[in-house]
Amino acid sequence: xxxxxxxxxxxxxxxxxxxxLDCTYDTSDPSYGLFWYKQPSSGEMIFLIYQGSYDxxxxxxxxxxxxxxxxxxxxxxxxxASQLGDSAMYFCAMRGWNYGQNxxxxxxxxxxxLP
Amino acid sequence: xxxxxQNPRYLITVTGKKLTVTCSQNMxxxxxxxxxxxxxxxxxxxxxxxxxxxxxxxDVPEGYKVSRKEKRNFxxxxxxxxxxxxSLYFCASSLREGVALHFxxxxxxxxx
Numbered sequence: 707x708x709x710x711x712x713x714x715x716x717x718x719x720x721x722x723x724x725x726x727l728d729c730t731y732d733t734s735d736p737s738y739g740l741f742w743y744k745q746p747s748s749g750e751m752i753f754l755i756y757q758g759s760y761d762x763x764x765x766x767x768x769x770x771x772x773x774x775x776x777x778x779x780x781x782x783x784x785x786x787a788s789q790l791g792d793s794a795m796y797f798c799a800m801r802g803w804n805y806g807q808n809x810x811x812x813x814x815x816x817x818x819x820l821p
Numbered sequence: 822x823x824x825x826x827q828n829p830r831y832l833i834t835v836t837g838k839k840l841t842v843t844c845s846q847n848m849x850x851x852x853x854x855x856x857x858x859x860x861x862x863x864x865x866x867x868x869x870x871x872x873x874x875x876x877x878x879x880d881v882p883e884g885y886k887v888s889r890k891e892k893r894n895f896x897x898x899x900x901x902x903x904x905x906x907x908s909l910y911f912c913a914s915s916l917r918e919g920v921a922l923h924f925x926x927x928x929x930x931x932x933x
Contacts, residue, residue: 715861739920751911751924758920797864799922807871808879809854809915809922813863 708733710798710812717817719788726773727783727796727815735802740781742772745795745814754796757781785817793819823848827912827925834902835933842897842928844912851917853895854879855887857908858927864911870895871917902932 709732719725731740742754757765757772765772773782781800785792798812825846834840846853854869856879866879870889884906886898895914899906912925 712863741920741922743922749909749927751913751922753921756920801922803918807852807917808866808869808877809852809913810866811856811864813861 708735708738708800708802708808708810710800710810712798712812712815714815715813717815718820719785719817720820721790722787724784724786725788725817727785727798727817729781729783729798729812731779731781731798731800733800733802735804737803739801739803740772740774741799741801741809742770742781742783743797743799743811745797746791747794751797755783788819790819790821793817823923825912825914825923825925827910827928829928830926831929833931833933836903837901840899840902840930842899842910842912842930844895844897844925845893846895846914846923847893848914848916848923849892850914850919850923851892852915852919853889854913854922855885855895855897856911856913857881857906858911859908867897867910902930904932906930907932 711730738759740757744752755767771784795814797814855867856864868887870876910928915922
């Protein structure tokens with residue numbers, strides 16, 4: 707079975723500072739992908755970043771980077787230079803490529819950026 | 822435009838009155854899934870489908886039905902809705918080995 711854990715129900719960060727949102731996962735699938743999604747107050751789900759389990763380098767997309775530590779089974783999202791528009795719910799998710807190929811989501815972290 | 826379309830966006834109904842939330846995608850995706858989102862519980866999967874006529878239970882399937890008769894459509898059926906099914910529902914789709922899950926805009930359901 708696959709499981710995603712996000713231990714931070716809520717986080718605060720000052721505008722222009724960096725913030726790390728934690729995500730740990732559990733899977734028996736040797737090949738998998740890790741994802742982060744953002745959900746602003748308007749409700750839509752926005753794909754942010756993807757990391758494959760065999761990727762050698764950590765994924766980056768603009769101000770978003772994924773700190774992937776395979777041995778620790780962690781896939782933390784780092785947002786640099788936070789902006790007020792980053793205030794949202796953030797979901798970590800994974801997909802196993804060999805067993806079922808289902809998407810599994812964590813409970814989410816609510817990030818609030820303070821001016 | 823590539824998209825996942827859910828209807829309706831908002832629905833208020835009464836206990837026991839059967840309803841269907843439709844979901845359609847125009848990207849020829851094999852994988853489709855339904856989630857419900859409740860405060861503090863994140864996104865919980867109801868059902869998913871890897872292809873036509875192939876559906877599997879997610880974490881919270883009780884009280885829901887789905888069907889996948891065509892590749893593009895994946896309706897969610899509540900045969901006898903109850904107040905504990907009041908929630909925000911999302912449909913999503915992906916290629917079989919895709920690295921992105923495309924979401925619909927959500928359906929906010931209230932059962933009184």
